Amino acid sequence: METAGPVLSVVVPMYDEQDVLPIFFDRMRPLLDGLGIGYELLVVDDGSRDETADLVSVAAKDWPQLRLVRLLRNSGHQAALSAGFRRARGEYLVTIDADLQDPPETIAELLATARDEDVDVVYGVRSDRSSDKWLKRTTARLYYRLMCRLVGREIPFDAGDFRLVSRRVVDAVNALPEDGRVFRLVIPWLGFPSAEVKYVRAERAAGSTKYTVSKMVRLAFDSVTAFSAAPLRLATWLGLLGGLLSVAFVIGALVIKVSGQSIPGWTSTVLAVCVIGAIQLLCLGLLGEYVARLFQSSQRRPQFLVGYDSLEDHGHHSYAEAIESRDPDQR
Template sequence: MQTTRPVLSVVVPMYDEEDVLPIFLERMHPLLDGLGLGYELVVVDDGSRDRTAALLTSASADWPELRLVRLLRNSGHQAALSAGFQLARGEYLVTIDADLQDPPEVIAELLATARKDDVDVVYGVRSDRSSDSWAKRTTARLYYRLMCRLVGRDLPFDAGDFRLVSRRVVDAVNQLPEDGRVFRLVIPWLGFPSAEVKYVRAERAAGSTKYTVSKMFRLAFDSLTAFSAAPLRLATWLGLLGGLLSVGVVLAALAIKLTGRSIPGWTSTVLAVGTIGALQLLCLGLLGEYVARLFQASQRRPQFMIGYDSLEDPGHHSYAEALDDAAAEAVSDRATDHG
């Protein structure tokens, strides 16, 4: 592993990617070597349960620029990116996923654009998402439209976590005090000069996606609560609406009583109570989400814990053997549980 600061750091978060990993490494190695500059490939293993870390450790024996950082536990995609931001040493940093849906060949164009236009951020923008399912394209479109309204028009539409940033941006992000940051919102919010490079999104090269529907909804909700007080204002407006509905129900009940057409109103009573109760519970839930974020922030627990960094322990081949044994034991345990 080189000791001087590289020009480029490529940060790749991985979680259970042993199926796609050989294809990823075979494609990435000659591509980065062909750039003709000093680089490091920082792979952040987010607590994988398969042989991802073992395969990476073995590959690093013949690839000194490959740096393995392993988190002690699965902390999430954005936390893995945060670890990469903290540890990367390059003058420029590129983040990319391991599934090869974002083509690594675009990295050279990102770097060339940053230098030519003298900008600090270059977003990889998906010009064609036909490889994604209809549901994913639709939910992504809704997400970006919502975020653009809440965060501002500086948010690039259809730009995920495939981007290049300068050292200035890396240092600025690392100085932010907040935990649970969402990078696709934080970086546009900083306001550094930026440009875009469009590319066609490909299909996943191998394996299955680890970004489930529940994780996508979690990302959307984290984005919303981390960057906007709109849900709290929504709770206020819903409370006002509930109050107006209550006043309307009372006035209607009095009018019916005064006209002598009063009848037992079980349905209307249940409807009114149910509507107001639902609004109250929704408002309490929204308030609870913000209180939960305050509670987590008050605990001051680190977003991630680093268990291993090959830069600090080069040539430790016994670590690969230990990882192989641990992965085999985990696979055996899961097989036993399913049996």
Template sequence: MRDHPELSVVVPMYDEEEVLPIFFERMHPLLDGLGITYELLVVDDGSRDKTAALLLAAAEDWPQLRVVRLLRNSGHQAAQSAGFRRARGQYVVTIDADLQDPPEVIAEFLQAVNEQDVDVVYGVRSDRSSDSWAKRTSARLYYRLMCRLVGKDIPFDAADFRLVTRRVVDAVNALPDDGRVFRLVIPWLGFPSAEVRYVRAERAAGTTKYNFSKMLRLAFDSVTAFSAAPLRLATWLGLLGGAMSGLFVVGALVIKLTGRSIPGWTSTVLAVSVIGAIQLLCLGLLGEYVARLFQSSQRRPQFLVGYDSLGDHGHQEPLHHNPQHQDPPQQNPQQHKAPSDR
């Protein structure tokens, strides 16, 4: 396992103890049957249940299973970043632990990357009928907005189930920005790509950890990280507010000069409400960008790795060293067991 494997499968996990037995039962024979060397790199994103203990126990009988534990819950995209920085394979696949994305498609990814000579293979959902109307509609709006802001190369219905080559991994790790959104960053890099379509299944066990607030946060991060369009929107809204104010002034003067003015509060309330709403929206948009600048100026790391079952041998520095992503000294895994096992 000290030699670099051909394939690294990166799996971010957070409180997935219920699905882990099914995950192991399905992934182990599948990866063994690929006929190539591999590592299953599971990034435990600060789980509070028995996920870490189950992973460490399984790793004793599965040499290819590698456990990386983050010191605190840092989020799905941060866990993927940790996996990208620690993965050693020539090919890196990212997949979630809930088995909604069928791991059997990994074999198709490998076939596509070799036959079509590409660096990225996206897993694209061919059917969203299992989703609710609200989720289908919000996903459609999200991808259309991203295509408008980022470019036409954003594949519709492609989330974080994909294969990339080492060239792509190194390019992503060299990017200086924090809080990256992988489903936008990787298409933006412009590497040759292909698509493999599949039908997404229901979650194998447990409940989703990606609630509405996290999806909304992802949408905000996607917009503010890749485009200044909201700032321009604030400018246009300000101009619109000014034009509307001018119309109110002209209307008030006309009414005053014709002698038809009467004491009232409707027009005042309407004017104040419209202009106030526009101002608050503009301030909110500006605040999103100021917050990103503030977080960047603090130089806080996006994640901290507390334990890697492979040890320091698994750590690879990015092409351009970024001190924000330094890992603390490796610690005894017994100090990082799940809270329930302490």
């Protein structure tokens, strides 16, 4: 029995990626085989509703290094990455999406850079995002600028979740007690020696993106509330501003009253109520975000639950065999 783990683990979170899988495997297998090192390709199926897990399991029958981990339900991209970090065995770990916008051919350069420069983290940095739509490029630019202001300049600009980390980083991330971690912020925050490799971002090879606008907004909220108390301070300043505006309204009302120019009206009242009410609601919303995080943390619920790991399938029928044994109408 093999006791030593692979040199490289490539973690790929997937959710409804059946359209792109054949292309992804055709590019990934010769690349990884050509590295000349022991590796595992760890696919984390994030509760897909299509045939993603079935196709991975069938491909794994002729590809010993291909490993499938299935989550019991859809838990989100970052949770799937967390599952990959927990399950990966490699000395180095690379995270990459299945859409092939981040070229797999860059993995060899990431690994060579880590070894040559003796660093624990190598970020894949997008030097050209012209393949992305204008809205995606604009919101991404705003996101990274905001994170650099709130978290620190150590956040690499235009580096997503395509990166290589050493086993030291993997162990450090797994030891963190927090739930709902955002990897593109957590890993730079740890402070391990790092380097960058630039590449050109390509168009999605097939299928459609699963990262909707609502998910991107949720990621931005999680990034801010998990790493900075700045919104709470913003709420404080907005409260002070609301107080000053209230004082100004009172003074203005008194001046009008004393001058005898007071007339019945509702404009000033409505204006005051709208301004103060908007500020109060915004402050309550910001406070609610932090209270929600505290509530979720107090529940101690796991971020994800693994329902199947092909590596642990000892003495039982494999997932692929289970698929083939099912009635065709139930597949």
